[in-house]
Amino acid sequence: MDIQPVLQQIPAAGAEALEAIRIQYLGQNGTLTAQMKELGKLDAETRKARGAELNVLKTELAAAISTRKEQLETEALNAKLANEAIDVTLPADPTYGGRIHPITAAMEDIAAALRSLGFTHAYGPEVETDDYNFTKLNLPEHHPARQDQDTFYLNPFNDEGSRYLLRTQTSNVQVRTLEGVKPPFRVMGIGRVYRRDYDLTHTPQFHQVEGMMVDSGTTFAHMRGVLSEFLRLYFGKPLKTRMRPHYFPFTEPSAEMDVECHMCRGAGCRVCKQTGWLEVLGCGMVHRNVLAVGGLDVSEVQGFAFGAGVERLAMLKYGISDLRLFYESHSAFLRQFGKPPVSAA
Ligand SMILES: [Zn+2]
Structure with missing residues (x-):
C-alpha cells in the first residue's frame, strides 16, 4: 500500500x-x-x-x-x-489608599477649631462611676433626666458604693477637670459615649465633644462669642447663630444653639429640613452645684460648658442623612467622605 x-x-x-x-x-x-x-x-x-x-x-x-x-x-x-501574557505597559487598575474616617476627620476638625480658641484636651474614663457620670453633674439619684439616657450599667460598685457604668456623656470630663485643675482653664473632651439605643438615628456607641471654660467674669456673652466662632471655624465659613432656651441639669441658664444652614445659607434645603437652621449643640453657664464639686464659688468664678454629637456635626458638614453609614465600612462611602491622610495628596 x-x-x-x-x-x-x-x-x-x-x-x-x-x-x-x-x-x-x-x-x-x-x-x-x-x-x-x-x-x-x-x-x-x-x-x-x-x-x-x-x-x-x-x-x-x-x-x-x-x-x-x-x-x-x-x-x-x-x-x-x-x-x-501581561502587558506591563498597560495602565494599572485604580488603587485606593487609606483615608481618614469621616468621624475621625470631624473629631480632628472640631479639636483644631477649639484648639485655636485656646481649649486644651482633657480626658475621662469610658468606664465611669455613677457619681461622675450623673451625681456630680447635678443629677442626683432618681433625677428624672437620668431616664433620658438609657445607661449600660456594669455590675460592680466602687468603694464609695457608686455603681460602674459606660459613660453616657463626655461631661464626666468636666467633673474630673473641676476636681483637678485650678481656674482659669478652657478644656475640651472628645470621645466615645454609650447608650442603650439602636435605630435609624441612634447607635449604642457614638461620640461627643464637650467643652468648658471657667474664669472670673465669664458671661453668657463670652459663651455665645466662643461658640459662634467655633462653628464658623468648623464649617469653614461665617454663619449666623441663634440660641433657644433649654434645660440641662448641669447648666443654668441653659440653651440650645442653632447655626444657619451652611448648605443653603438659610434659604431652606434637604439638610436643614427646609428650616434654614441646624441644631448643633447644647450649652449653658456651669451650674453652681457643679462648680461646687471643684470647691469653686460662683461668686468668684463662673464658667460655661457646651456639648455636641460628633456624628451629628459630621452628618451636617458632609450632608449625610443616614447615621448607620458611618459604621458599615463601605469603601465607596468612605472614599467619598473620608479625608486623605495628611501625608497623601
Ligand atoms: Zn439648608
Missing part, C-alpha cells in the same frame, strides 16, 4: 484531521491494522516479508503523526502563552 499521499498530508494537518488519519490507518479498525490482521492467513515466507513491510509503514506513519502532534501542542502552548 502507498502511504506517501497521507505522509504528505500530515505536516499540514490540524489536530482533528491528524486524529482522523491515525484512526483511519492505525485505529482498531484502521487500514494498516486490518492488513496486519490478514498476515495470519499468509504462508510463512510471504508473511515474514509482508510483516516487515507493514511494520516499516506503521512505524513511519506513527512517527510522522507523533511529530506533527508535538508540533501542534507546542503551537497551542505558544498561542496560550501569548494570549495570557
Whole structure:
C-alpha cells in the first residue's frame, strides 16, 4: 500500500484531521491494522516479508503523526502563552489608599477649631462611676433626666458604693477637670459615649465633644462669642447663630444653639429640613452645684460648658442623612467622605 499521499498530508494537518488519519490507518479498525490482521492467513515466507513491510509503514506513519502532534501542542502552548501574557505597559487598575474616617476627620476638625480658641484636651474614663457620670453633674439619684439616657450599667460598685457604668456623656470630663485643675482653664473632651439605643438615628456607641471654660467674669456673652466662632471655624465659613432656651441639669441658664444652614445659607434645603437652621449643640453657664464639686464659688468664678454629637456635626458638614453609614465600612462611602491622610495628596 502507498502511504506517501497521507505522509504528505500530515505536516499540514490540524489536530482533528491528524486524529482522523491515525484512526483511519492505525485505529482498531484502521487500514494498516486490518492488513496486519490478514498476515495470519499468509504462508510463512510471504508473511515474514509482508510483516516487515507493514511494520516499516506503521512505524513511519506513527512517527510522522507523533511529530506533527508535538508540533501542534507546542503551537497551542505558544498561542496560550501569548494570549495570557501581561502587558506591563498597560495602565494599572485604580488603587485606593487609606483615608481618614469621616468621624475621625470631624473629631480632628472640631479639636483644631477649639484648639485655636485656646481649649486644651482633657480626658475621662469610658468606664465611669455613677457619681461622675450623673451625681456630680447635678443629677442626683432618681433625677428624672437620668431616664433620658438609657445607661449600660456594669455590675460592680466602687468603694464609695457608686455603681460602674459606660459613660453616657463626655461631661464626666468636666467633673474630673473641676476636681483637678485650678481656674482659669478652657478644656475640651472628645470621645466615645454609650447608650442603650439602636435605630435609624441612634447607635449604642457614638461620640461627643464637650467643652468648658471657667474664669472670673465669664458671661453668657463670652459663651455665645466662643461658640459662634467655633462653628464658623468648623464649617469653614461665617454663619449666623441663634440660641433657644433649654434645660440641662448641669447648666443654668441653659440653651440650645442653632447655626444657619451652611448648605443653603438659610434659604431652606434637604439638610436643614427646609428650616434654614441646624441644631448643633447644647450649652449653658456651669451650674453652681457643679462648680461646687471643684470647691469653686460662683461668686468668684463662673464658667460655661457646651456639648455636641460628633456624628451629628459630621452628618451636617458632609450632608449625610443616614447615621448607620458611618459604621458599615463601605469603601465607596468612605472614599467619598473620608479625608486623605495628611501625608497623601
Ligand atoms: Zn439648608
